[in-house]
Amino acid sequence: MNLTERDALYNWHPYTQHKTAQPPIAIVKGKDALLWDENNKEYIDAIASWWVNPFGHSNTVIADAIYKQLTTLEHVLFGGFTHEPAVKVSEKLMTLLPNNQKKIFFSDNGSTSVEVAIKVALQYFYNKGEKKTTIIAFENAFHGDTFAAMAASGISFYTQAFQGMFIDVVRIPVPVKGHEVASYVALREAIQNNNCAGFIFEPLVQGAAGMVMYEPEALDELLKICQEHKVITIADEVMTGFGKTGKTFACDYLQHQPDMMCLSKALTGGTIPMAITTFTQELFDAFYDEDINKALFHGHTFTANPTGCAAALASMELLHTDEMQNNIARIHQSHLEFQKRIEQHPKVATARTLGVIFALEIKTEGAASYYGTLRNKLYDFFIENGVILRPVGNIVYILPPYIITKEQLEKVYQVVESALEIV
Numbered sequence: 001m002n003l004t005e006r007d008a009l010y011n012w013h014p015y016t017q018h019k020t021a022q023p024p025i026a027i028v029k030g031k032d033a034l035l036w037d038e039n040n041k042e043y044i045d046a047i048a049s050w051w052v053n054p055f056g057h058s059n060t061v062i063a064d065a066i067y068k069q070l071t072t073l074e075h076v077l078f079g080g081f082t083h084e085p086a087v088k089v090s091e092k093l094m095t096l097l098p099n100n101q102k103k104i105f106f107s108d109n110g111s112t113s114v115e116v117a118i119k120v121a122l123q124y125f126y127n128k129g130e131k132k133t134t135i136i137a138f139e140n141a142f143h144g145d146t147f148a149a150m151a152a153s154g155i156s157f158y159t160q161a162f163q164g165m166f167i168d169v170v171r172i173p174v175p176v177k178g179h180e181v182a183s184y185v186a187l188r189e190a191i192q193n194n195n196c197a198g199f200i201f202e203p204l205v206q207g208a209a210g211m212v213m214y215e216p217e218a219l220d221e222l223l224k225i226c227q228e229h230k231v232i233t234i235a236d237e238v239m240t241g242f243g244k245t246g247k248t249f250a251c252d253y254l255q256h257q258p259d260m261m262c263l264s265k266a267l268t269g270g271t272i273p274m275a276i277t278t279f280t281q282e283l284f285d286a287f288y289d290e291d292i293n294k295a296l297f298h299g300h301t302f303t304a305n306p307t308g309c310a311a312a313l314a315s316m317e318l319l320h321t322d323e324m325q326n327n328i329a330r331i332h333q334s335h336l337e338f339q340k341r342i343e344q345h346p347k348v349a350t351a352r353t354l355g356v357i358f359a360l361e362i363k364t365e366g367a368a369s370y371y372g373t374l375r376n377k378l379y380d381f382f383i384e385n386g387v388i389l390r391p392v393g394n395i396v397y398i399l400p401p402y403i404i405t406k407e408q409l410e411k412v413y414q415v416v417e418s419a420l421e422i423v
Contacts, residue, residue: 002026003038025383030057033404035388044387046412048401051207051239053270055318056403062269062314069310078106078303085309092316093276096248098257102281105296106274106304110238111144113262113275114200116298118148118167120260120279121198121232124286127294132197134168136190136231141171142208143200143236152200155208157370170194174206175218187222191229198232203250203258204354207239210395211359213352216253223256232283233258238275242266243319243328243402246355259283269315274308327402331356331409335398338413347420359397360416362423369393378419385415 003026013024026038033056035043048054055062069085076083090104107113118135125132135152142158143149150159151166159166170190175183190196203219206212226233235258240250243266251257260283264275287296302308318324335358342360343351351360364374375391382389389396389412396416400409 003028032056033401033408042386044404044408044412046387046389046398046400048399049270050265051244051399052265054243054266054402055269055315055324056401059269061318062271062311065310065314066271066307069307073306075302075305075307079299083304083306085306085313086304089309089312092313093278096316097261097278098251100257100280101261101278103279103284105277105279107277108273108300108302109275110262110264111146111149112300113238113264113277114143114149114152114236115146116277117234117260117262118152118198118200119298120277120283120296121234123296124232124283125197127286127289132195134170134194134196136187136196136199137169137171138174138201138206139171140174140206140209140212141200141202142206155370168194174212174214175222176212176214180218180221183218184221184225187225191225191231196231198234199226200234200236203235203237203240204245204253205240205250205357208392210361210392211352211357211397213354220255223254223258227256232260234260234262236262238262238264242315243324244355244357244399246328246332248319267315268308268311269318271311272305272308274305274312324402328356330406331400331402331404334406334409342417345420347423356402357397357399359395362394362396362420364394374423377422381419381422382415385418387412387415389416
């Protein structure tokens, strides 16, 4: 049996209806922006493997850092103990984060970073003797698959089996161009009509919704409203963090800063699962008490895993090299040039770019199903042509590793253009 056949015997894959899905592609090696399957077919990883590999596959700088750490200390529990890699990660992050962020909490992945943030928002008021139990979120948000993160998410087919089991969430429209005022009004009404503890948002780009983009000025106004009404703000930077939007964090575009930030994905350069939630001093202080019951009782076995911390340190150092910053600028400029030529295509409804993120919307009659016929046809076409892209309904997006070459990126563009001829 080949690797794909062996996989089918036991493995249950994410976001997959196994009865109707095509067999998974068995990848045997990767280098930089390329992956190879068991038949030695080459693919350009144009989405950085779900947005986690900004420095490409098999990056030797990160691999060396991991190896060195493994030969010193692979893991130690973080309850009652600490270690230099975790301290160094915290120290490094404090030089990169908005200056109101003062404390960090380690966990395992994007969902758990959000889970921690929502629990802190709710318990903050509980510790102060106030009852605030509602979370505000955007329509069509996606914040993860653990329960509180799933509750805050707005893509219904992900969550419909669990309706009635969630924390209280009220949704407001995304302040996309022309709809900013409606979003502000909805936020004020949500705060007025509910006991709101926090507002969670994907800053500037809603990833799973199809790379929906909105302006920093609009988000600043929403944050201002929350701050005026003492609603805690949570920036879910799991996707946008570490250079995707052209700055280290999407929040770097803002005048008003969130109370919490959620980080994961590119944090370790796509090597080891790790996540971080960051907080203001005020939030931490609400848990700092003689009363043990006011502590944050949340933890993970691999919290602050030293090997993951070593990967994160190497990843953050790589991000801020001149080479990587120049690569981000180069990809952004290429996306803008591609947008200019493709947005006039008769089958393209809209196209948009922010940092290394590019997205176009294909014209369709009526709403396109998230995992429908059009999406599957496009996905299969891309795979046949050696490019890994995962369309969201009728939205095709590109979010490549920062080390993708000019020639590889041009091939991705050409394959996307060719795909428009088959729809």
